[in-house]
Amino acid sequence: VLPVLSVVFQLSQQYRRRCFRLQTFRCVRTLQPLSFRWDRNLQTLSSRTLHTATVSRGPIVQFKLSDIGEGIMEVTVKEWYVKEGDKVSQFDSICEVQSDKASVTITSRYDGVIKKLYYDVDATALVGKPLVDIETESKVIQEEDVVETPAMAREEHTHQEIKGHKTQATPAVRRLAMENNIKLSEVVGTGRDGRILKEDILNFLAKQTGAILPPTLFQEIQTPAPTPAAVAAAAQPAIFTGKDVTEPLKGFHKAMVKTMTAALKIPHFGYCDEVDLSRLVALRAELRSTTEGRGVKLSYMPFFIKAASLGLLHFPILNASVDEGCQNITYKASHNIGLAMDTSQGLLVPNVKNVQLLSVFEIAQELNRLQTLGAAGQLGTSELTGGTFTLSNIGSIGGTYAKPVILPPEVAIGALGKIQILPRFDAGGQMVRAHIMNVSWSADHRIIDGATMCRFSNLWREYLENPACMVLDLK
Amino acid sequence: MMSHTRRAWSLLRGGSGVGSGSSSCDGGGLVLRSRSTDVYQNLALEDWIDANVDLERRGVLLLWRNRPAVVIGRHQNPWAECDLAAMRRAGIPLARRRSGGGTVFHDLGNLNLTFFASKKAYDRQRNLKVITDALRRIRPGLQVHATDRFDILLNGHLKISGSASRLSRKSSYHHCTLLHSADRSALAAVLRPSCPGIHSNATPSVPSPVANLLDHAPSLQWEELLDALANQYNAEFSSGATATLVDPADESAFPGLGRVAAELRDWNWTFGKTPKFSVQTVLHLTDDHSRARSSAQLHMEVKNGVIDSCQLDVPADWLPPRLSGELSGVLVGERFCGHRAAAAVTALLRPESGELRHRLRSLCDAVVSVMG
Numbered sequence: 001v002l003p004v005l006s007v008v009f010q011l012s013q014q015y016r017r018r019c020f021r022l023q024t025f026r027c028v029r030t031l032q033p034l035s036f037r038w039d040r041n042l043q044t045l046s047s048r049t050l051h052t053a054t055v056s057r058g059p060i061v062q063f064k065l066s067d068i069g070e071g072i073m074e075v076t077v078k079e080w081y082v083k084e085g086d087k088v089s090q091f092d093s094i095c096e097v098q099s100d101k102a103s104v105t106i107t108s109r110y111d112g113v114i115k116k117l118y119y120d121v122d123a124t125a126l127v128g129k130p131l132v133d134i135e136t137e138s139k140v141i142q143e144e145d146v147v148e149t150p151a152m153a154r155e156e157h158t159h160q161e162i163k164g165h166k167t168q169a170t171p172a173v174r175r176l177a178m179e180n181n182i183k184l185s186e187v188v189g190t191g192r193d194g195r196i197l198k199e200d201i202l203n204f205l206a207k208q209t210g211a212i213l214p215p216t217l218f219q220e221i222q223t224p225a226p227t228p229a230a231v232a233a234a235a236q237p238a239i240f241t242g243k244d245v246t247e248p249l250k251g252f253h254k255a256m257v258k259t260m261t262a263a264l265k266i267p268h269f270g271y272c273d274e275v276d277l278s279r280l281v282a283l284r285a286e287l288r289s290t291t292e293g294r295g296v297k298l299s300y301m302p303f304f305i306k307a308a309s310l311g312l313l314h315f316p317i318l319n320a321s322v323d324e325g326c327q328n329i330t331y332k333a334s335h336n337i338g339l340a341m342d343t344s345q346g347l348l349v350p351n352v353k354n355v356q357l358l359s360v361f362e363i364a365q366e367l368n369r370l371q372t373l374g375a376a377g378q379l380g381t382s383e384l385t386g387g388t389f390t391l392s393n394i395g396s397i398g399g400t401y402a403k404p405v406i407l408p409p410e411v412a413i414g415a416l417g418k419i420q421i422l423p424r425f426d427a428g429g430q431m432v433r434a435h436i437m438n439v440s441w442s443a444d445h446r447i448i449d450g451a452t453m454c455r456f457s458n459l460w461r462e463y464l465e466n467p468a469c470m471v472l473d474l475k
Numbered sequence: 476m477m478s479h480t481r482r483a484w485s486l487l488r489g490g491s492g493v494g495s496g497s498s499s500c501d502g503g504g505l506v507l508r509s510r511s512t513d514v515y516q517n518l519a520l521e522d523w524i525d526a527n528v529d530l531e532r533r534g535v536l537l538l539w540r541n542r543p544a545v546v547i548g549r550h551q552n553p554w555a556e557c558d559l560a561a562m563r564r565a566g567i568p569l570a571r572r573r574s575g576g577g578t579v580f581h582d583l584g585n586l587n588l589t590f591f592a593s594k595k596a597y598d599r600q601r602n603l604k605v606i607t608d609a610l611r612r613i614r615p616g617l618q619v620h621a622t623d624r625f626d627i628l629l630n631g632h633l634k635i636s637g638s639a640s641r642l643s644r645k646s647s648y649h650h651c652t653l654l655h656s657a658d659r660s661a662l663a664a665v666l667r668p669s670c671p672g673i674h675s676n677a678t679p680s681v682p683s684p685v686a687n688l689l690d691h692a693p694s695l696q697w698e699e700l701l702d703a704l705a706n707q708y709n710a711e712f713s714s715g716a717t718a719t720l721v722d723p724a725d726e727s728a729f730p731g732l733g734r735v736a737a738e739l740r741d742w743n744w745t746f747g748k749t750p751k752f753s754v755q756t757v758l759h760l761t762d763d764h765s766r767a768r769s770s771a772q773l774h775m776e777v778k779n780g781v782i783d784s785c786q787l788d789v790p791a792d793w794l795p796p797r798l799s800g801e802l803s804g805v806l807v808g809e810r811f812c813g814h815r816a817a818a819a820v821t822a823l824l825r826p827e828s829g830e831l832r833h834r835l836r837s838l839c840d841a842v843v844s845v846m847g
Contacts, residue, residue, distance in 0.1 A: 385824060
């Protein structure tokens with residue numbers, strides 16, 4: 001007689017076999033008194049206090065795999081978007097299935113919690129058979145809540161006369177039907193005296209094919225005029241629930257731990273200085289249009305790198321490597337100067353090979369190539385290994401002085417600060433605008449002494465402060 | 476042409492503007508041509524139309540083509556389907572589409588047709604009939620027919636079209652290729668596996684002998700083919716539309732399309748959506764200095780494009796287990812990508828020296844090359 005209740009009895013029988021007894025009782029209990037609650041609501045119209053609606057657990061529904069069309073009876077489950085215990089809303093994607101080159105997204109028909117997945121990935125699912133179990137949410141309004149406003153409350157029952165048939169429904173249910181363009185005469189009422197309940201509208205909607213419903217509709221059917229208490233309870237509490245998050249170090253970051261641990265075993269000493277780049281700035285400005293005409297972007301780095309290589313020719317110990325027990329020192333022939341690059345993956349150090357053989361322009365070309373690869377995440381082992389000396393242009397991000405860490409198996413590293421325009425005195429005692437950059441060197445004190453580092457730095461600085469000198473010594 | 480576009484928009488958005496003149500759609504269908512040749516923009520355009528156009532009343536035909544690109548199906552494994560290193564060298568991008576099916580090589584000689592319809596009106600054979608009827612009409616001598624696997628064959632055995640489709644909650648689209656003048660040698664060079672030893676349940680591609688329409692109908696020009704298809708679509712679906720040119724890069728016409736294209740370009744979609752697979756292969760190791768040789772076994776499990784587990788069996792006399800263990804440990808949790816692995820292994824190599832360093836380097840290079 002009452003279709004919903006008979007379905008519940010069927011379900012509860014099925015579930016007695018599957019669920020715990022407690023759940024079965026709950027299923028029956030929540031649905032049976034529903035019709036009585038509606039009556040009581042309508043009779044207690046006098047109280048105007050509005051309370052929040054509480055959500056109680058509804059029945060577990062078997063969501064069957066619906067017909068895909070073209071006579072297809074089985075599909076392969078390719079990916080699950082949900083797992084057991086996940087909350088889903090109507091129209092959320094549940095899984096992806098594939099049949100015969102057609103890829104189909106299956107969406108949920110109900111709001112609720114996923115209770116069971118019937119298939120693993122790559123399993124064959126059958127059309128018409130259960131796909132998932134969803135424990136639906138039925139937003140049952142408890143007896144202390146009243147949703148009517150004074151004007152509507154005067155009518156004990158609101159009914160429509162359509163085709164001579166009196167259809168009873170509360171204003172909330174009527175509004176739900178109206179917002180979905182549903183004629184109440186077409187809905188089977190399962191409440192007392194055939195009254196149409198909210199569940200009836202929901203079931204009617206679920207059966208419709210091709211119905212275009214905005215997903216947020218059901219959230220709107222709540223208390224019409226929220227009181228501050230309701231708003232406070234409904235809104236997410238904005239309290240700080242900051243919890244510590246622990247996760248294991250993986251991949252590149254794990255490898256860097258090893259590198260840095262080994263690096264700091266090296267006794268570092270630091271040496272810093274200031275370089276006046278005013279003449280270099282002017283030189284670069286002159287050369288930029290020429291290089292751009294050749295399709296290459298010219299920054300200051302190619303000059304820094306070339307000057308370092310010229311300096312290494314005089315101080316080859318800075319381009320060396322020591323073995324494990326610091327027994328032997330190897331003076332490397334090639335100047336493979338590494339450039340610290342900040343990529344999305346982290347700090348990578350590709351190097352320019354054989355700088356001692358390259359012109360400033362060729363270095364600029366190679367830098368462009370490495371920067372493109374770095375930005376695309378495509379640096380390979382050949383670019384990333386074999387470095388003998390490193391420069392880190394931290395100044396491109398900011399900063400003046402730094403304390404760089406030597407990257408084994410190298411023995412020295414330089415960090416370049418940002419170029420600032422500062423007041424300085426020239427040879428004649430006049431104050432001038434100077435382009436000043438700071439450099440911070442670190443070196444392995446086991447084989448390199450302060451004097452060596454200082455002399456190298458002075459030579460390097462000399463080349464950059466007087467680029468004409470660099471032209472003299474260029475190889 | 477602009478007024479065509481404006482009227483088309485009002486129709487696409489469900490407006491009531493049924494204008495006068497030949498440019499309007501009379502309710503049967505809409506024919507669009509994309510002016511973009513960017514594979515990600517065109518795939519995003521398909522998604523956009525599927526999500527935003529009301530297909531209940533009438534369908535849409537979209538005609539498009541891409542600069543050279545490889546497009547894999549939704550549930551395929553890119554490492555198994557194409558040679559990623561060769562593609563990178565040639566500057567050919569990889570895209571994963573949202574529909575199922577196999578791998579396709581797109582270039583400017585390969586026409587793509589997408590038939591959009593409501594789920595109820597989804598009928599692939601009817602769509603393919605549009606193509607075969609159009610071809611027979613303009614070149615009556617051509618022997619073409621559609622198979623029950625939704626391919627179109629020329630002269631009974633040469634494939635000129637393959638199909639794939641996607642069904643959503645209330646809409647559907649069926650797209651297919653049509654080989655007019657594609658570069659078949661480029662196709663052969665990239666459509667082979669990136670690395671050996673892949674075991675997976677991903678959808679495999681079924682290779683078939685293919686042919687270009689132009690080889691069998693040398694006078695058939697591109698524009699003539701497109702016109703014939705548009706006219707046949709109109710005849711089949713009782714519409715009067717002429718093809719409207721659309722630009723997917725126009726954010727005002729297609730709000731949100733840029734974001735969809737960005738999702739399609741993202742690693743997490745292209746590679747991260749690969750169904751889980753395992754790689755089992757033998758690595759050949761050489762020590763450049765001592766000229767010694769050895770071999771190792773590599774077994775990796777990859778989930779969502781990320782290495783889930785890694786087992787390296789290296790002879791202990793070649794390399795101490797501590798080092799091969801460190802290498803495995805560092806690879807787990809990294810993307811299955813040669814470059815990511817390169818960054819991690821080079822960091823590992825730094826503190827090592829001497830013979831161990833050379834041997835570890837050889838092992839690292841071998842592992843990185845497996846990942847393509």
